[in-house]
Amino acid sequence: xxxxxxxxxxxxxxxxxxxxxxxxxxxxxxxxxxxxxxxxxxxxxxxxxxxxxxxxxxxxxxxxxxxxxxxxxxxxxxxxxxxxxxxxxxxxxxxxxxxxxxxxxxxxxxxxxxxxxxxxxxxxxxxxxxxxxxxxxxxxxxxxxxxxxxxxxxxxxxxxxxxxxxxxxxxxxxxxxxxxxxxxxxxxxxxxxxxxxxxxxxxxxxxxxxxxxxxxxxxxxxxxxxxxxxxxxxxxxxxxxxxxxxxxxxxxxxxxxxxxxxxxxxxxxxxxxxxxxxxxxxxxxxxxxxxxxxxxxxxxxxxxxxxxxxxxxxxxxxxxxxxxxxxxxxxxxxxxxxxxxxxxxxxxxxxxxxxxxxxxxxxxxxxxxxxxxxxxxxxxxxxxxxxxxxxxxxxxxxxxxxxxxxxxxxxxxxxxxxxxxxxxxxxxxxxxxxxxxxxxxxxxxxxxxxxxxxxxxxxxxxxxxxxxxxxxxxxxxxxxxxxxxxxxxxx
Amino acid sequence: xxxxxxxxxxxxxxxxxxxxxxxxxxxxxxxxxxxxxxxxxxxxxxxxxxxxxxxxxxxxxxxxxxxxxxxxxxxxxxxxxxxxxxxxxxxxxxxxxxxxxxxxxxxxxxxxxxxxxxxxxxxxxxxxxxxxxxxxxxxxxxxxxxxxxxxxxxxxxxxxxxxxxxxxxxxxxxxxxxxxxxxxxxxxxxxxxxxxxxxxxxxxxxxxxxxxxxxxxxxxxxxxxxxxxxxxxxxxxxxxxxxxxxxxxxxxxxxxxxxxxxxxxxxxxxxxxxxxxxxxxxxxxxxxxxxxxxxxxxxxxxxxxxxxxxxxxxxxxxxxxxxxxxxxxxxxxxxxxxxxxxxxxxxxxxxxxxxxxxxxxxxxxxxxxxxxxxxxxxxxxxxxxxxxxxxxxxxxxxxxxxxxxxxxxxxxxxxxxxxxxxxxxxxxxxxxxxxxxxxxxxxxxxxxxxxxxxxxxxxxxxxxxxxxxxxxxxxxxxxxxxxxxxxxxxxx
Numbered sequence: 001x002x003x004x005x006x007x008x009x010x011x012x013x014x015x016x017x018x019x020x021x022x023x024x025x026x027x028x029x030x031x032x033x034x035x036x037x038x039x040x041x042x043x044x045x046x047x048x049x050x051x052x053x054x055x056x057x058x059x060x061x062x063x064x065x066x067x068x069x070x071x072x073x074x075x076x077x078x079x080x081x082x083x084x085x086x087x088x089x090x091x092x093x094x095x096x097x098x099x100x101x102x103x104x105x106x107x108x109x110x111x112x113x114x115x116x117x118x119x120x121x122x123x124x125x126x127x128x129x130x131x132x133x134x135x136x137x138x139x140x141x142x143x144x145x146x147x148x149x150x151x152x153x154x155x156x157x158x159x160x161x162x163x164x165x166x167x168x169x170x171x172x173x174x175x176x177x178x179x180x181x182x183x184x185x186x187x188x189x190x191x192x193x194x195x196x197x198x199x200x201x202x203x204x205x206x207x208x209x210x211x212x213x214x215x216x217x218x219x220x221x222x223x224x225x226x227x228x229x230x231x232x233x234x235x236x237x238x239x240x241x242x243x244x245x246x247x248x249x250x251x252x253x254x255x256x257x258x259x260x261x262x263x264x265x266x267x268x269x270x271x272x273x274x275x276x277x278x279x280x281x282x283x284x285x286x287x288x289x290x291x292x293x294x295x296x297x298x299x300x301x302x303x304x305x306x307x308x309x310x311x312x313x314x315x316x317x318x319x320x321x322x323x324x325x326x327x328x329x330x331x332x333x334x335x336x337x338x339x340x341x342x343x344x345x346x347x348x349x350x351x352x353x354x355x356x357x358x359x360x361x362x363x364x365x366x367x368x369x370x371x372x373x374x375x376x377x378x379x380x381x382x383x384x385x386x387x388x389x390x391x392x393x394x395x396x397x398x399x400x401x402x403x404x405x406x407x408x409x410x411x412x413x414x415x416x417x418x419x420x421x422x423x424x425x426x427x428x429x430x431x432x433x434x435x436x437x438x439x440x441x442x443x444x445x446x447x448x449x450x451x452x453x454x455x456x457x458x459x460x461x462x463x464x465x466x467x468x469x470x471x472x473x474x475x476x477x478x479x480x481x482x483x484x485x486x487x488x489x490x491x
Numbered sequence: 492x493x494x495x496x497x498x499x500x501x502x503x504x505x506x507x508x509x510x511x512x513x514x515x516x517x518x519x520x521x522x523x524x525x526x527x528x529x530x531x532x533x534x535x536x537x538x539x540x541x542x543x544x545x546x547x548x549x550x551x552x553x554x555x556x557x558x559x560x561x562x563x564x565x566x567x568x569x570x571x572x573x574x575x576x577x578x579x580x581x582x583x584x585x586x587x588x589x590x591x592x593x594x595x596x597x598x599x600x601x602x603x604x605x606x607x608x609x610x611x612x613x614x615x616x617x618x619x620x621x622x623x624x625x626x627x628x629x630x631x632x633x634x635x636x637x638x639x640x641x642x643x644x645x646x647x648x649x650x651x652x653x654x655x656x657x658x659x660x661x662x663x664x665x666x667x668x669x670x671x672x673x674x675x676x677x678x679x680x681x682x683x684x685x686x687x688x689x690x691x692x693x694x695x696x697x698x699x700x701x702x703x704x705x706x707x708x709x710x711x712x713x714x715x716x717x718x719x720x721x722x723x724x725x726x727x728x729x730x731x732x733x734x735x736x737x738x739x740x741x742x743x744x745x746x747x748x749x750x751x752x753x754x755x756x757x758x759x760x761x762x763x764x765x766x767x768x769x770x771x772x773x774x775x776x777x778x779x780x781x782x783x784x785x786x787x788x789x790x791x792x793x794x795x796x797x798x799x800x801x802x803x804x805x806x807x808x809x810x811x812x813x814x815x816x817x818x819x820x821x822x823x824x825x826x827x828x829x830x831x832x833x834x835x836x837x838x839x840x841x842x843x844x845x846x847x848x849x850x851x852x853x854x855x856x857x858x859x860x861x862x863x864x865x866x867x868x869x870x871x872x873x874x875x876x877x878x879x880x881x882x883x884x885x886x887x888x889x890x891x892x893x894x895x896x897x898x899x900x901x902x903x904x905x906x907x908x909x910x911x912x913x914x915x916x917x918x919x920x921x922x923x924x925x926x927x928x929x930x931x932x933x934x935x936x937x938x939x940x941x942x943x944x945x946x947x948x949x950x951x952x953x954x955x956x957x958x959x960x961x962x963x964x965x966x967x968x969x970x971x972x973x974x975x976x977x978x979x980x981x982x983x
Binding site for chain 2 (some may be wrong): 081082088090095098100101102104204205206207208209211212213239240241242243319320322323325326327329331332333342346366369370371374378
């Protein structure tokens with residue numbers, strides 16, 4: 001029954017409803033696939049017993065006719081989401097074998113709607129990274145390889161495990177989080193669909209925090225429709241997160257196939273980088289052409305402060321992270337290194353527990369918040385953030401419905417290829433995505449083609465606040481035109 | 492700001508003036524903590540009142556407790572302060588095991604309450620107005636326990652996350668007496684408002700005191716901060732000690748290091764805790780987990796309308812309605828419980844317009860005097876407000892004299908019972924029956940013919956006759972009637 005893993009979520013839902021197969025069969029098929037794909041290192045914790053128990057319960061609910069919208073659908077969960085009774089580490093050594101007594105709001109809503117948990121997915125440590133290489137569980141392999149090459153590539157990050165697992169057909173969809181591009185960049189690297197909803201759309205309660213004002217949960221899925229189905233269950237107001245917004249969650253699926261005729265799509269001229277690969281340029285043009293063919297109007301727009309977004313992001317995000325990660329001190333849970341006094345306990349535990357990239361960002365963040373530097377760095381970065389937000393507002397005020405950009409400046413790269421000497425080389429991966437987090441807007445990455453070496457490339461659509469529906473409608477147009485992409489199995 | 496004369500300290504080079512400012516940490520009266528639903532009850536088993544948020548578990552988020560905001564606004568209104576409709580919560584970052592988040596959520600640049608003022612009464616009818624700089628909400632920390640293990644310290648997080656109001660005064664305080672009176676007045680206002688129980692022993696009210704000295708009217712000196720004072724008397728002692736320490740250094744040609752100090756009440760001295768150089772860099776920044784705290788003027792107005800009568804207003808009313816002296820009124824309103832007792836007495840009086848002032852005298856002189864003697868508080872007075880009101884009624888209506896009333900008070904204090912019934916059963920009633928008094932008067936005059944003859948020349952000896960008659964009647968004769976009768980009979 002391995003072909004069950006190649007279904008989209010929407011197809012599986014149909015099959016389950018028609019009782020063509022059971023959730024247990026569907027779940028077992030994915031559990032076998034996970035077992036066979038351990039070389040990808042996408043899962044850091046497999047929970048087959050829990051998965052089968054949840055699948056049986058879903059089957060009985062389906063039989064009784066009270067199935068939720070995701071009944072029986074097996075999913076992978078990024079290890080940043082707290083899962084009750086299941087080890088949650090954010091892929092950091094410092095959390096050790098931490099087992100939460102609580103369930104994140106987003107995952108609890110997925111279980112409420114009947115989804116099945118297959119296990120926990122790899123990610124960059126505390127979601128800090130763009131290649132999934134900073135995980136304490138080691139890097140994740142991208143199921144995609146360059147044509148004729150055996151080199152293992154990164155799946156992007158930080159939600160590398162989520163993207164790899166969805167692309168390799170190990171789960172029907174996955175939760176992910178996006179602080180600067182951590183959903184959209186790995187989606188683009190793996191030919192999956194990833195949406196970062198508007199800041200405030202999903203509750204952050206129970207998600208290990210990286211940068212609170214930027215973090216947002218979203219799904220990575222096999223199709224635009226699947227992403228819409230997942231987001232509908234993940235989204236919603238939560239009184240436990242005061243930054244979550246109390247507005248109704250639409251049935252996003254109804255936006256799939258909705259006409260985009262007459263929509264105004266902005267092409268931001270500042271995203272046309274010097275030295276951008278021609279195939280990215282070509283892909284962007286193709287995307288614009290597809291949308292135009294579907295009846296949308298393409299206009300050039302300006303987002304003048306774009307070039308300041310990445311530097312400002314690398315002040316704001318580390319600043320918040322340096323404070324958010326202070327709680328990992330060896331006192332109450334997680335790793336505790338032996339020490340003679342409390343200062344040593346902090347020093348030894350944090351030195352041993354945090355990886356190099358996390359330490360770098362904690363230090364940057366501590367620095368930019370320090371007395372005497374706060375105004376020059378943090379305060380100025382916040383001002384830049386306001387300007388970036390205003391750029392988008394001005395653009396939308398001109399009647400633009402969404403903005404089309406490339407998702408990443410390049411396709412996936414090899415493990416160890418980037419950022420070894422200069423971390424900025426790695427940070428540049430987020431050049432097209434961080435602006436969206438800085439402005440709190442929704443952004444979707446949709447597969448749109450391949451580069452000359454056969455690697456997938458994605459396009460990004462940026463929407464108005466809380467208008468994820470338009471992104472799904474437009475994303476569907478691109479998906480229909482570009483087709484869907486599945487990697488050849490090598491693992 | 493000071494309108495009162497204040498104490499100067501004598502040094503070798505002349506007089507020195509103290510400049511004092513205070514930061515009072517007042518624990519907010521609320522059932523739940525500032526950002527979590529955990530209980531704030533005092534005295535629970537260690538770590539029995541700790542939520543996931545308080546323990547800073549991964550992914551936990553703070554949610555503001557609206558009651559704490561209301562309490563802060565009420566307090567701001569009680570301090571005649573500006574209420575900020577928009578304020579911001581910031582993170583104050585530092586590592587310590589009593590602070591699981593690794594930061595305290597506080598308000599740094601935009602506090603919920605701005606400038607206000609407090610009128611502080613001093614001895615001898617003097618008063619001084621102390622300016623309030625700001626009031627902000629913040630989280631309390633947990634408590635380290637060092638006595639449970641020989642090699643480790645433990646932490647109790649029950650108090651961690653409980654709401655505190657930090658009330659910062661302007662440097663308007665000029666001596667220890669003012670400082671003590673300021674804390675007492677602030678505590679009184681908080682108790683009237685019901686926003687803090689003011690229990691300094693339990694740590695519900697703690698003060699950091701900033702002290703500097705200068706030549707009177709001269710430029711401000713360098714200040715030292717004395718941390719975590721939890722007794723009004725210690726505050727007074729610490730200020731005196733610290734000011735003299737600074738004067739000694741300055742007069743020896745030295746300079747004051749800006750530092751944080753601790754007061755040791757056993758030794759009666761302050762000692763250095765950390766210098767300015769060792770001070771933490773708290774890396775304040777707006778807490779991204781919390782939206783700015785915003786509310787409407789209508790929200791403030793509603794709280795204002797429901798505010799209880801505060802000590803200053805109560806004092807004014809007591810003076811106006813019952814003719815109390817300003818001093819007596821301030822004694823009665825200083826503690827909420829005393830004012831409540833007095834007002835309960837007033838409520839039970841048959842004629843409070845007539846007897847309100849007498850009631851005040853009785854509460855202050857007889858009741859407080861007796862309570863102080865026995866070291867008891869007003870809340871466990873053996874004589875309750877109903878009983879005291881009955882005693883005052885009996886005086887006011889002329890049933891007993893003031894002197895008898897004191898005996899009656901003593902009986903009620905010792906034995907309890909209904910004063911009116913006691914007067915009846917023990918025959919303490921004042922005799923106003925003229926014929927009965929007349930007989931006693933006649934008997935006394937008859938027995939002392941020579942003294943009676945002298946009265947015409949020495950009218951002041953009438954008092955001797957009054958005394959004799961009162962004695963013979965067991966104090967029950969109406970003194971006015973006795974006086975009138977004697978005068979007519981002796982022809983004075």
